[in-house]
Amino acid sequence: MNYEDIVVTVEDGVATIVINRPENANKLRFQTARELLDAFRMVRETPTIDVAVLTGAGEKFFCIGGEHEELESLDYSSVMPVIDLYEFIDTMPKPVIAAVNGFAVGGGNVLHVVCDLTVAAPHAVFRQVGPMVGSFDAGYGTWYLEETIGRRRAKEMWYLNRKYSADQALTMGLVNDIADDPVAHALELAQTLRLRGPFALSALKTAFSGRHTGVAGQARLAHDLLLTAYRSTQEADEMSKSFEERREPDRSRFNQ
CATH class of the missing domain: 3.90.226.10 (2-enoyl-CoA Hydratase; Chain A, domain 1)
Incomplete structure (x- = not known):
């Protein structure tokens, strides 16, 4: 533009x-x-x-x-x-x-x-x-x-x-x-x-604005938590793999 x-x-x-x-x-x-x-x-x-x-x-x-x-x-x-x-x-x-x-x-x-x-x-x-x-x-x-x-x-x-x-x-x-x-x-x-964690800053900004943004603020908090879950938890990894492989998930991996 x-x-x-x-x-x-x-x-x-x-x-x-x-x-x-x-x-x-x-x-x-x-x-x-x-x-x-x-x-x-x-x-x-x-x-x-x-x-x-x-x-x-x-x-x-x-x-x-x-x-x-x-x-x-x-x-x-x-x-x-x-x-x-x-x-x-x-x-x-x-x-x-x-x-x-x-x-x-x-x-x-x-x-x-x-x-x-x-x-x-x-x-x-x-x-x-x-x-x-x-x-x-x-x-x-x-x-x-x-x-x-x-x-x-x-x-x-x-x-x-x-x-x-x-x-x-x-x-x-x-x-x-x-x-x-x-x-x-x-x-x-x-x-x-720029020396701070960008994800942490974005989460803090969402928290500060969330009280006024209603469902939009709630959705962003949930979305950011979901991103974290997908990227860093064994639970998300195992559940995705078990779904793709059409088998029961190995729950022993959830808390690793």
Whole structure:
């Protein structure tokens, strides 16, 4: 896919995905969300990529939400797939690190919250403005924000629409680290993650998201356990062989 709104580079097992609309404050539009989804799917499907880093172009904006594009249809052919994007980042089995290089507002704040870790520039600003513009996020933007910073703080952020500095965000647990060069620091963290067991990390990510993903989370946990069983247990090996050979399984092998 040829990208118009994002730039993707891959180096040393890490994909850096940049929202490249600085002249529009890195706002999301239909095209942007579609391209981000495609890029993250590429990350998920590429065995040589272990971690993704998400950031915005320039030094002022990470992302300040979505553009209000005129809908041509309500059949989702022209509806920005932002929920699909949040869901994919949250549930893909590889870690995603947000490098917040400036303002993270509205949907941009939600975007970094659904990532696994967040590194902020010292000048980064975090804010929710929904009620000020007659809008709201009753899904990822509220549930996950509450889990991240607590119920009272999340309500404060949504109801009062205050601006929060990087230092305040770190204190309340909205970000993990502050760095002068958030992308460089995110890439360092990515290399640390690459030293961890990828299957263990994917299982942990599933466990963290599973409480909100219902049957999808349960299915992934079951699927990952099944993969483990097929690859590493004598039970699976013996049961498969006995089925193929049309004989009773040798149960003495199950606990070897």
